[in-house]
Amino acid sequence: MIYDVIIVGSGSVGAAAGCYATINNLNVLMIDAHHPPHHHGSHHGKTRLIRYAYAEGDQYLPLLQRSKVLWEALEKTTGTSLLTPCGVLSLAPVDSPLIPTLIECAKTWSVDVEPLSASEIMQRWATFVVPENYHGVLDKNAGYLYSEKAVEQWIRLAQEQGCAQLFNCSVNEISHYDDLYRVSTADGEYTARKIIVTAGSWVKKLHPNIPISPVRKVMTWFQSDGRFSQHANFPAFTAQLTDGSQYYGFPAEDDQLKVARHDGGQPLNDAAECLPFGQYPTDGSECFSFLKQFLPGQSACLYGLACSYDNSPDGHFIIDYLDNDKTGLIISGLSGHGFKCAPALGEIASQFALGNEVDTVIEPFRLKRFEKNC
Ligand SMILES: Cc1cc2nc3c(=O)[nH]c(=O)nc-3n(C[C@H](O)[C@H](O)[C@H](O)COP(=O)(O)OP(=O)(O)OC[C@H]3O[C@@H](n4cnc5c(N)ncnc54)[C@H](O)[C@@H]3O)c2cc1C
Structure with missing residues (x-):
């Protein structure tokens, strides 16, 4: 055949x-x-972020816009909830090009965003502690997918x-x-x-x-509470720290807040090298500096998972x-x-x-x- x-x-x-x-x-x-x-x-x-204001480049916008249509169609065809449009809040230092790039992208591609100062962010979400030299943008229709x-x-x-x-x-x-x-x-x-x-x-x-360079990445779930859930309008988020490290996370489900670090990770030669969560001493603690600064009050790391990125040059x-x-x-x-x-x-x-x-x-x-x- x-x-x-x-x-x-x-x-x-x-x-x-x-x-x-x-x-x-x-x-x-x-x-x-x-x-x-x-x-x-x-x-x-379990989950992946979906954002429509995209600093990674204009070449992605047709893919993102078409994907939104197809995600919604897949939900309809299957009767399954796959996409949660809770909004994605991006945070970065004011001297980083990230937030202006997202706002520019939103203008060019008609993405619904709201620029926010540090104090506006803290007024809207009392759970975030945002340093004065930071600002952000809310990608209003963005959110997360059940992967x-x-x-x-x-x-x-x-x-x-x-x-x-x-x-x-x-x-x-x-x-x-x-x-x-x-x-x-x-x-x-x-x-x-x-x-x-x-x-x-x-x-x-x-x-x-x-x-392609495969890299081992971990995701971590922290003990949380209702203030960090979508019911309390807590958004998904990304954050760039002043040292260049990047973090992202999701509204808490079942009092568990999922947070992960986007940069870094351990290079892999094959699947067997992708050791389970906990096999590297840093697995449970790599988000601590972000959480301590921006979302104080998260306590124990409950569990985690290891996964791989297929990085291109x-x-x-x-x-x-x-x-x-x-x-x-x-x-x-x-x-x-x-x-x-x-x-x-x-x-x-x-x-x-x-x-x-x-x-x-x-x-x-x-x-x-x-x-x-x-
Ligand atoms: C921790 C983590 C967080 C992420 N967060 C986000 C996010 O928030 N938003 C986002 O958009 N993306 C995110 N991503 C990236 C996204 O998940 C990946 O880009 C995407 O899943 C890759 O899809 P893929 O089809 O290339 O790979 P996969 O989904 O891994 O599929 C590849 C398949 O190929 C199979 N395969 C491999 N070799 C062979 C072989 N020789 N024979 C037969 N089958 C084979 C594998 O078993 C696998 O099923 C994240 C990824 C990770 C790891």
């Missing part, structure tokens, strides 16, 4: 791609080394639409000859006219030349063809900020599989940007 497309890695982007390609009547085989959602990639830990639930829904929808799914089965090798892709797994060989590689942090096992996504004949597509290097865009990326992958033009949309993310620096 020859599939129209095989998806190698069916986590966040691969699950979305498999779902959209199947809905578009393609004959799809989704493969994953585990059974998504799972705890061996980048999509676990594992979303992956689960894409997998279920794809399966219901007739997608073939091969899980708990690693792909060992991909070869391309006679106009076909051959995918070797422990379970045998599978063949397709097109291939989409969305293997996240572990893509280098299949494509060693893709410039410049922190930007990698989306490119695998071959000159444009029959293979890779989406990787999401660098710790890609979950929010998974629906748009999945849709791009499915359009590619359908044979539609995606050159324009993938152009800013192609690998040739790294060649210039050689």
Whole structure:
């Protein structure tokens, strides 16, 4: 049997791609080394932020705006609550370019934001202690996503639409000859006219030349209370400290406040090196300096999880063809900020599989940007 497309890695982007390609009547085989959602990639830990004023660059705005539409559609189709628009408050020192960049982005792309001084922030949320030399901006429609639930829904929808799914089965090798892709797994060989590689942090096992550096990251949950919950209008947040470190967090659920650090982490060579939470002495304490300064009153770290970022050299996504004949597509290097865009990326992958033009949309993310620096 020859599939129209095989998806190698069916986590966040691969699950979305498999779902959209199947809905578009393609004959799809989704493969994953585990059974998504799972705890061996980048999509676990319950939640992910979604922001629409984006300092990472204008190239993301079409992806973000399309993703918002697709997230809402996925909620409607599945009858599942996936997106909580609680607002995201970003905080940074007044001499950092971050807040002006977010405000500028919001102006250009009509994103609903509210700039706030340190005292305005503390008046609105008495739980925040914000130094005088700080300011912020509230991205009003931003919020958070239930990441594992979303992956689960894409997998279920794809399966219901007739997608073939091969899980708990690693792909060992991909070869391309006679106009076909051959995918070797422990379970045998599978063949397709097109291939989409969305293997996240572990893509280098299949494509060693893709410039990805996997990094172990931890998320921590702190004992909290109702003042930090969404019922008390407490927002999701990001914060840049004066030493450049970056933190983010979510309104407390069940009196547990989730906080994590975006920069740093431990470099990884493969999945086996991603040791469980608690195996590094700093795991439970890396958010202490942020919490002590901005959200005093959080006490014990209750638990945590370890996950991986697939960092590209410049922190930007990698989306490119695998071959000159444009029959293979890779989406990787999401660098710790890609979950929010998974629906748009999945849709791009499915359009590619359908044979539609995606050159324009993938152009800013192609690998040739790294060649210039050689
Ligand atoms: C702690 C943490 C916090 C984050 N916070 C945010 C946030 O707030 N907002 C946001 O937008 N993003 C965030 N991200 C980033 C986001 O979660 C990732 O960018 C996104 O999940 C990556 O999607 P992916 O499909 O590339 O990888 P994954 O979801 O990991 O999927 C890759 C899949 O490929 C499979 N695979 C790998 N190798 C093989 C193989 N050889 N054979 C078969 N299958 C294979 C894996 O099993 C996996 O299922 C965060 C990430 C982490 C780790």
